[in-house]
Amino acid sequence: MREFLDIMLTSEGYDVTLASGGKEACELLDSETFDLIVTDIRMKDIDGIGVLKKAKAVDPQALVILISAYATAETAVEAMKEGAYDYIPKPFKVNEFKRIVQEALASKKGLDTKGHEKPGGDKYHFGLLVGESPQMIKIYNLIEKVASTSTNVLISGESGTGKELVARAIHQLSERKDKRFVVINCAGIPENLIESELFGY
Known part of the structure; x- marks a missing residue:
């Protein structure tokens, strides 16, 4: 997989540095700077989460993409909590991987995926949301994806993080932007009344 990614990314014009494992990757992070780090989860010495933590310790804005053939919900959650840009299960589609790499690098440079400077000067505004970190850019992309669908969306997070x-x-x-946006504080409604409040029973 490492050699395959090397060939693929090099053919796209990227300068690629290879590490034989997590330990070597961490040593490279101490001596060099990288625009993007791609690491497997399972490695013989230091695993991908360890490389992610090291990268963030060296540079809190580091972009790290983790890939794994043993993807689990627990590992994915841990990776995102530690600040991973993305978590990609194997096998993955080559074009999808290229897109994620392109978006990650564009977000770091303050560009959109076509190489145009993002609007808003030093801050990237998205409605009432403001921010330009890789994590915020990823949220903006997710918002755009789900907004065009009719699916139900669960937004979770601690109080004050901007769920509303x-x-x-x-x-x-x-497509419902011309309709009313109704806010309901479910925590403030007694349990035995919430069904009638929401559905009119």
């Missing part, structure tokens, strides 16, 4: 702002952004980009 994300919901409003999805609404504004959806």
